[in-house]
Amino acid sequence: MDLLALADFTLVARHGGFGKAAHAARRPKATLSRRVGELEAALDLRLFERGRRDLKLTEEGRALFERSVALLTELEETATAIALGSERVRGRLRISAPLLFSQTAMGRLAAEFARRPPQVRLEVTTDDWAVDMIEEGYDLVIRVNPAPDETLVGRSFLHDRMVVVARPDMLRPTGAAVPAVVRGVDADGAQGRSGAALVVTCHDLRCRARGSRAGPLPLSLVSRDIADGRLAHWGDVAGSEIALWALYPTRRLLNARVSAFLDLLRHPFPQAAPEELAAYLDR
Structure with missing residues (x-):
């Protein structure tokens, strides 16, 4: 051609x-x-x-x-x-990332990235829906449990799972309803399943972690609270495994900016474990 x-x-x-x-x-x-x-x-x-x-x-x-x-x-x-005659990373890097990851970790990652290749202009957009990378001009997207897509490749860099936690002074129920803090989209289902007299709806998972009486939360957000005794771990939510993927177009040459950011993701999460994200957020 x-x-x-x-x-x-x-x-x-x-x-x-x-x-x-x-x-x-x-x-x-x-x-x-x-x-x-x-x-x-x-x-x-x-x-x-x-x-x-x-x-x-x-x-x-x-x-x-x-x-x-x-x-x-x-x-x-x-x-x-x-x-x-230079191999320095330069140019613009556009990334789309989910809301919770952006709120918790993306700011620190962006600051670390800015110190590595100073000639890269990093632009991060927060989206919880799948964007069209080619049409909207993104170099990299971070997605939670993405659906298979033949046009994208990448790797899973972080894993998490949902756990049920409660205040340590709450007695673990044996079939009885308990007050719960759940995500907004889960509120109706939680009340229907448990018959709980009180269901507090909270769209922000960090809000749930801070004010939780009982409810499901990502392990990465509450592992330190569990270890320190501020929350009691009642068990894992079956089938709630979470994988964060960094994706880019298959037919696009992997440019130096994307390679540099992928390399940055490897350092804080070498085992891709939720405890590593918790430790990274507590630093």
Whole structure:
């Protein structure tokens, strides 16, 4: 494949037309049109639907654009680093992370990362839903128990599980209802199962950890309280294993910024154990 033609194709797709692309790049419109036509002929695919006044990507063109933008960016950064004779990490790193992990650990991780490659601008967005990495321009996403996705690869860097804890002065029930602090989405189910006279709803798991009378919480948030006797451990929640994954696109070259952040994740959590996250948060 002609990489120069591919670069011209992404230029036109990004600007939404040959005229706008030609103006932005200060290159002849006819040249861009010819190069895109040659790419379509080489691939035997129509990449654009050409109307009288507008230009739209075909389904195949959009798929090629989403993949080629990332690849060309990596090639450009690699060429720049080689030309400068430097392997230092630089540029922007966009990460999407879940709310609880962002509230507890991401700030410290970001501060440590900023001291390692000072020429990287780190941008972290907090999302509890699956984002489209390519469409929204993320380099890395952190997700809890992600569904299988053929377009993403990565590794699990931290494990946790839900445990039932209570104040140490509470008697463990034998089938009777107890006051409980549960997450908002679990409130109705908890009350229905236990028949509890009082169910306190708390959407923030840290709120539950601080004010828990009884309820399920991640072990990483309460392991120190259990060890110090501030909370009693009543048992594990069956089937509540949690795995945090760092994911990135399979068809994208793993750039130096992502590699540097993945390397950072290995140090505080070498065994990927919940106790390691608890110790990291208590430092």
